[in-house]
Amino acid sequence: MTITPFQALTCPLDGAPLSAEERRWCCPSGHSFDTARQGYVHLLPVQNKRSRDPGDSKDMVAARQRFLAHDDYRPIAEAVGRRVLAGAPSTAPLRCLDAGCGEGYYLRMLAESATAAGRDLELLGLDISKWAVQAAARQDRRVRWLVASNANLPVADNALDWVLCLFGFPVYDQFARVLKPGGRLLQVDAGPEHLRQLRETLYPQLRESANTGADAPAGFEREDEERIHYPLTLPSQERIADLLAMTPHGYRAKAEGLARAAALDALEVTVDVRLVSWQRR
Template structure:
């Protein structure tokens, strides 16, 4: 994962993100071969798949936090099939809008790396350091296996192992935003792109697995402390799922799997085709200048 020039379509791109911070004391980490070290002597080995684990045991809430190996595999199959391609395209467009020619981008909660890979393809010709972070070791391992020209880290949004003011963009896809940490890591003027489910997202599936749907609370886009709203968009489209496997994969990669009753999961398992509404909100938040 040492810094290197990547040649793609005749363009030179520098991918690895090197401004990592020690998760124990916040000091800069420097790469020494397959090991990352800070001046205090803390060291972290790079796994053979090409990622580094920067989630200390004392910061784990469970033995194996985040998505399981089975959930990661389901998400990889579903996303690779292209069902959410319009979301990936919209995210890449918003991230690249106004982005400096040389920049750094974090996918906070990267999963198996689909959206960061799509961003890399859309960013051909730009020098972007890409960093993917997830609390699931299985997710980061899968991401690193598929894309070697980025930096992949097991870590937590609650304590980003990133030096202050080193990021131009942060992506948070259906995840758990920690605005204070995002604000700390972003440069002034940098942007957070937050993608969340809209009121009708996967409504058809939810109507099958739940007895009733809770009324959705609509709210205007608001800026958390340290940010201002730079834009907001809604993206809606239909997805046609054919066969039991993609339906099962979708349910497995969402929180609905654990919220649904056994009867609801059984009804979903009996499906062989499903037309689904995809409804997401893309909120663009700009980091205010430091005072």
């Protein structure tokens, strides 16, 4: 069993194949992209950024690392691993992209599951946040880590068996392009009860969650859905603060709601997520 970095990258400027040359990646037109000392490659051109420092901040990434280190979301990661590895051929590596990988927790857990199952993987993780990708690259060099955008995936056509979009921002036409015919997309989104108790603390009135993933996006057929639902106890203010900081609620909530959350010494919340599997037509 081997876990190896994904290789079929393309130039974000002209779409041509990239080839590795020592500590940089180059395309035939002469565009060159250095490998950072942490081991990742920056493939997000300045003209494609919507802000100077897009994506999660350094503080948000640190909070997510601290929270996920307690394995409170391990049941979600294990469900992802079961889906990806179920029925996977043992004769060829399974090529998988985590589109919006954050600090790499779910790919590390997938590699752990593949090791136990004796399966070969080629892994690629990308995120628009350089802080997230730096953190991911420091923790696991077996994965190809990129600073890049889902809106313009620097990946060859028909190159992947799986795309994971876990609490992220799906760009379905790009996912369909990079998946092989018959390849699969696994989308994980918050269910209606997800972190309800925290949200009730933050907001005077809750909005009902949108029913995402009900209709098949262009190029895909819906396969099935799994619901992960369990209680989670946060035993300290520090754990509550880290969970809050790694979610959009950390900057959406008003000062009064944030103050109520900061006054809590412990909190039991509900984890409620939907795993929806799509197959590329």
